[in-house]
Amino acid sequence: MIAEAGLAALWLAAALSALQLALAFGLGGEQGRSLPTIRSVALAQGLLTLLAFGALIAVFLNSDMSVLLVAENSHSEKPWLYKFAGAWGNHEGSMLLWVAVLALSGAVVALFEHRLDERTLGATLGAQAALALGFFAFLLFASNPFERLDPAPLDGRGLNPLLQDPGLAFHPPTLYLGYVGLSVAFSLAVGGLVRGNFGPAIARAMRPWVLAAWVLLTLGITAGSYWAYYELGWGGWWFWDPVENASLMPWLAATALLHSVNVLAARGGLRAWTMMLALIAFSMSMVGTFLVRSGILTSVHSFAVDPTRGTFILALLAIYIGGALTLFAFRIAHVKEGSPFEVVSREGGLVANNLILSVILGVVFVGTLYPLLAEALSGEKLSVGPPYFDSVASPMALVLAVLMMIAPQLKWRRDAAPILPRVAPGLLVAVAVLIASVILAPNIGMLPRFGLAIGAGLLPASLLPLFGRSLKRTPLAIWGMAIAHLGVAVAILGMASDSAFTEERLAAARPGETISIGPWLVEFRNVMPVAGPNWTALEAELRASKGSGALVLNPQSRFFPSPPTTTNEAAIDTSWNGQLYAVLGERDEQGRWQLRLWWKPFVTLIWLGGILIALGGALALVGRMVRERRQRIRGEEAFL
């Protein structure tokens, strides 16, 4: 029953999105008059999709095996958290989640957006309805999550044990919220293009969505990176895997958009460029979803290949992006020139930021799709991995970090005063660290060396915009920028330290043997069987000591009976100066166990940096919203 109710809600919501699209096109009469109707239609549509998603969660929690999706992805013995997360841990469920968030954000725009004129808002809601309609059709015709299975099986197939992990349960939804947040920026840009409205009002309406989406994407990517780090047991934190790139590309575009939207909102400049970025950011979200969902590029996060679904999403993608880009090409000539600025100015710095981010986005995009292109053109099969991305994208990222030391110090419009004194602290620290690293650690690679230097220089430089201000009076947005830039510095330091100083030991050891790594002496004590809720495992006991302190690490080799699968659970100990990481392998014929150990100095800074970046974004978001609210209230008072 619940499943049928969910399906019915989905159909109704799809019909409402068609109605909303028709109303926005003006078929329902005069634009202005139909706006209240559009608002209520958007709200009803959002609530209905929420209901459908709730129904899906309910059938998963009840372990209703007569629903095909539950039978294929869940199991009655599974802990309830994974039953719950299982609802979106699969293709159909995750697409339903995507549509639910899309429809809900449409409803939020319809209810709370008051900065825009009615016509632009109507066109925006029309674009949002068009997006929703396509994805409803995709769900209903190509991936119905509520399909029944007759006869119902005794129990389900379980969830891939690799995916049975609290981090992963909340990782995809975070990314999806980010992707969908960018859909609003896309719709606003389309609305602006349709109505010829490119003013700061559009940018102000766009900014909170871009900020929120960007914060969530940052958190999602950070969490995904940590998940891959501890779950895959390879000791790496970023693999330049197509699925990872799929989330990185929208983030890069959103980062560029985040900076240019500020220029448009504050100074009225970079109009066409901001519109273009808003279109690209969501396009990258769709391209990313498509690449992951169609399974067209093979990756460690495997999802099944399904040509029908792939074709469907590809068609949607071609229609939406193609339509928006065509609109852009024809309307952009009508954009009025923004206010002028000089090369050396805050605007100039932000243009440079946007250009570098675009180049990084370009090389990641080309590298991710090159295998496809090469096979299409020459039939050669190849894969593009870390050697490529590390050598083309990472140096560009460091150039960007150098720019981050300078640009926030520049004034808007024109900056005639000498710049060097303002950026000296950061540059001095960077040069000092560079020289120190050459003397103290002559054998590390170029990239980590410059990473250490530039990361260290950016630490003080990122805080300089706060310097000389009354900290209490400083707007939250400035705090946000400083903290986000500080996060970038911290993350770069973590990445550079990890690649420069990581030690690795691979050994076959008998119980009682000792392995030395970094500052640690690790004693391999024994291996014992242990059992969990739905798995059994062999667990090693490792006693790691350095100086006076000692601790115990328990890496496991886990066996899940349904479906029968083995996974390696790494054991990680975090101390203030790094992580000790241990993986247990197989036993050989002579009774020795394979052990793989890593000592990774300051690797945690990578994710700490990610969290700081997101925190900075969140502060800026709150600051902007509070400030706009205050201005609106003040405006209303003045009107009275």
Place this chain on the structure above:
Amino acid sequence: MKVKPKHQRLVLVVLAAAAMIGAVLLAMWGLQDRAAYFVTPSDIAAGKAAPDKAMRLGGMVEKGSLKRDPDGVTVRFTVSDGKSETPVVFRGITPDLFKEGSGVVAEGRLDPNGLFVADNILAKHDERYMPPQMANEVAAR
């Protein structure tokens, strides 16, 4: 430096175009010798794979070929595509679905003696998994 407002948009457009062209050039330069080609043991036997270049080797782990070195962490095995065979050496913990007679993709380099030195071994946790490149090779026969 002062840019006339009239020309500002043109300058920005040119910059954007230059950035995109730069990205493509940078990507092409990077891809030239950093893309790992997928090879089969037959390709290696035919001399199509240059030594010391990153590549991915796909095939089946030959039955009875899997041996562990006395150090306990180095495994040696033979990858076969039914026509030719390539010896592979790998230091590390093998994925659990890695078994004799199963499909495998090894990432690494070919040394001058024709031994494939793998840095990484990929196996999928999927019941029906077959490296797609491998599937093409098998289907082509």
Place this chain on the structure above:
Amino acid sequence: MSRLLRFLPLLVLAAFVAAVAWRLGKPAEEEIRSQLVGQPVPAFALAPALPGRAALASSDLASGQPRMINVFASWCVPCIAEAPLLMELKRQGVTIDAVAVRDRPEDIAAFLARHGDPFDRIGSDPESRLQLALGSSGVPESFIVDGRGIIRYQHMGPIEPDDLPAIMREWEAAR
């Protein structure tokens, strides 16, 4: 120039869509036929999958009569869909042996009790060894072996009602 540039993003999109559409039109994971069709069954001897049931070995197959081998698992959803059709094949006189892949006796017993038990012998293949030796790439799969122990036919994926005539034809041919 700037007019041309306006359409550049569209061109990039067109190239992307073209490359991807080409890839979608040419499915990468084609079905992989076992290379053993026409060849003798590889030698094997499996333990019984259920206590008290007859086990399965290659020597049981060259019995002078054709037999069908069904590779299945209790944790496999398509196997449930296939179960009634196996019962139908048994009714039409097909002798079916089973290979239970990576499975547990209690699960197999529950599966057979619920979905019917068309099997003569059931062997247990806990590590997919036989499955791989047969060149089977997943579950369920079915093979028809003739009276001399030669594999005559391989059916990949669940048997569906439409497949019955073809399977019966192969069965008659293997006699």
